[in-house]
Amino acid sequence: MNADPDLSERVPQREAHVLPSRRAWLRRGLGMLGGAAASSWLGPYGGRLLAAGREGADGARGPHFVPKAKHVIYLHMVGGPSQLDLFDHKPELAEWYDKDLPESVRAGQRLTTMTSGQTRFPIAPSKYTFTRRGECGMWMNDLLPHLGKVADDLCWMRSLYTEAINHEPAMSQMQTGNQVTGRPCLGAWVSYALGSLNRDLPTFVVMVATPSNREQEQAISGRVWSAGFLPGIHAGVSFRTQGDPILFLNNPAGVSSEARRITLDGIASLNQIAAHRFGDPETETRMGQYEMAYRMQSSVPELTALEQEPRSTYALYGEDARKPGTFANSVLMARRLVERGVRFVQIYHNNWDHHANVGGRMPSQCKDIDQACGGLIADLKQRGMLDETLVIWGGEFGRTVYSQGGLSKENYGRDHHPRCFTMWMAGGGVKAGHIHGETDDFSYNIVKDPIHIRDFHATILHQLGFDHERLAYRYQGLDTRLTGVEEAAVVRALLA
Numbered sequence: 001m002n003a004d005p006d007l008s009e010r011v012p013q014r015e016a017h018v019l020p021s022r023r024a025w026l027r028r029g030l031g032m033l034g035g036a037a038a039s040s041w042l043g044p045y046g047g048r049l050l051a052a053g054r055e056g057a058d059g060a061r062g063p064h065f066v067p068k069a070k071h072v073i074y075l076h077m078v079g080g081p082s083q084l085d086l087f088d089h090k091p092e093l094a095e096w097y098d099k100d101l102p103e104s105v106r107a108g109q110r111l112t113t114m115t116s117g118q119t120r121f122p123i124a125p126s127k128y129t130f131t132r133r134g135e136c137g138m139w140m141n142d143l144l145p146h147l148g149k150v151a152d153d154l155c156w157m158r159s160l161y162t163e164a165i166n167h168e169p170a171m172s173q174m175q176t177g178n179q180v181t182g183r184p185c186l187g188a189w190v191s192y193a194l195g196s197l198n199r200d201l202p203t204f205v206v207m208v209a210t211p212s213n214r215e216q217e218q219a220i221s222g223r224v225w226s227a228g229f230l231p232g233i234h235a236g237v238s239f240r241t242q243g244d245p246i247l248f249l250n251n252p253a254g255v256s257s258e259a260r261r262i263t264l265d266g267i268a269s270l271n272q273i274a275a276h277r278f279g280d281p282e283t284e285t286r287m288g289q290y291e292m293a294y295r296m297q298s299s300v301p302e303l304t305a306l307e308q309e310p311r312s313t314y315a316l317y318g319e320d321a322r323k324p325g326t327f328a329n330s331v332l333m334a335r336r337l338v339e340r341g342v343r344f345v346q347i348y349h350n351n352w353d354h355h356a357n358v359g360g361r362m363p364s365q366c367k368d369i370d371q372a373c374g375g376l377i378a379d380l381k382q383r384g385m386l387d388e389t390l391v392i393w394g395g396e397f398g399r400t401v402y403s404q405g406g407l408s409k410e411n412y413g414r415d416h417h418p419r420c421f422t423m424w425m426a427g428g429g430v431k432a433g434h435i436h437g438e439t440d441d442f443s444y445n446i447v448k449d450p451i452h453i454r455d456f457h458a459t460i461l462h463q464l465g466f467d468h469e470r471l472a473y474r475y476q477g478l479d480t481r482l483t484g485v486e487e488a489a490v491v492r493a494l495l496a
Helices: 022-029 032-050 091-096 145-149 167-176 186-194 257-278 281-303 311-317 327-339 358-382 453-463
Strands: 071-077 130-133 138-141 154-161 204-209 344-349 389-394 398-403 414-417 421-426 434-436 446-448 473-475 478-480
Touching: 071 167, 071 186, 071 327, 071 358, 130 145, 145 358, 154 446, 154 453, 186 204, 186 344, 186 453, 204 327, 257 281, 281 327, 311 327, 311 358, 327 344, 327 358, 358 389, 389 453, 398 421
Parallel strands: 071 344, 071 389, 154 434, 204 344
Antiparallel strands: 130 138, 154 421, 389 421, 398 414, 473 478
């Protein structure tokens, strides 16, 4: 068997520091003069485009083509928001109140164990009123007036679907592309692919907001924002929404910045010896994290100084944005993060798992997110940041048209439903005011323009400048991708 001339490029252990062979060196140099000439007409992305598929100085791969978006703010509604009670308006269901869902509609589809034992599947029409919003005419729950004001800035997707029917695998699939936890999440892939725009702040930040109603919160595992098999430096950095944003960020009492600098330099020297000897990439990750923590001691206090925001900011986001831990506060922080160059901000908002008491819980959930989401879109737009920032809103699946448990016209519950659900995006080169996809009369099955999670991920990567089939990382002998090995396609109807 012939020796692989590129082994030094692919193996991160001891072989990683072996000098490249003459053949590999010549291959790397091939086209260097042509690349230098091409960079003059590729513009500001020239270096990244030429480096696509190779690591740059900051570890980034570089886009395959000029991206539409540079940042992502992903707002994940944990638990699965009810599309029927928010965006997928079905007024004709009023005539079906308390009648059984036709077997021809369900067609033997999988149910959770929470409702599979029910003797009936009584239809529960939404108790809420809806209004068409914007020139696009999107039907929206009247509990979302602020979001309704920016309806024409949003790209609506009413036909997403997934195979996962329970929270943990569904969240994992939505965030990492795979129902089995342990894979890199979307934010980690973006960090790996694009690198940092601000060396003093993390590339990927995560916040978990506290809902005002905490009746049935779903567990949120840090595994959904991990780097998986990617280098650990690409994992999400969790910002606490109350108290110090980062634990142990401040120096201990009696330790000056100068003393901390000397300590870190000493630790770095020892780590460099270990890195050279063993070639373990996690050693490099640890060194980078120490340095990032040191720089964040000066960058984070300025970032979190929300008192510097003018009154007009709180007129947009609402007074809740002044309260640490709220969704509105987290969304305002997200704008400040991307404004300072953070690539990917993930916010989780809990208590959307409406197995019961939709009538009692939906108003507080909508109040938590309505003005903050509408304010974010308006704020990014007026600052000229919306075109380069992709905002994503949605959960891990939808809810059933039939009631789980007791049913009345004023209250009901809904079980998990992976067959169709609604999400929206804004900015980042997606088509504003576009309504994509349709469901049947029961919001149970998709009848037009389905979007699988793989297609959704392929589309996001496309807006960031990547061909999803080419963005890969070799792991256990396989070139592994966010979109996996099954067929996936960019949904071009969503793009401006």
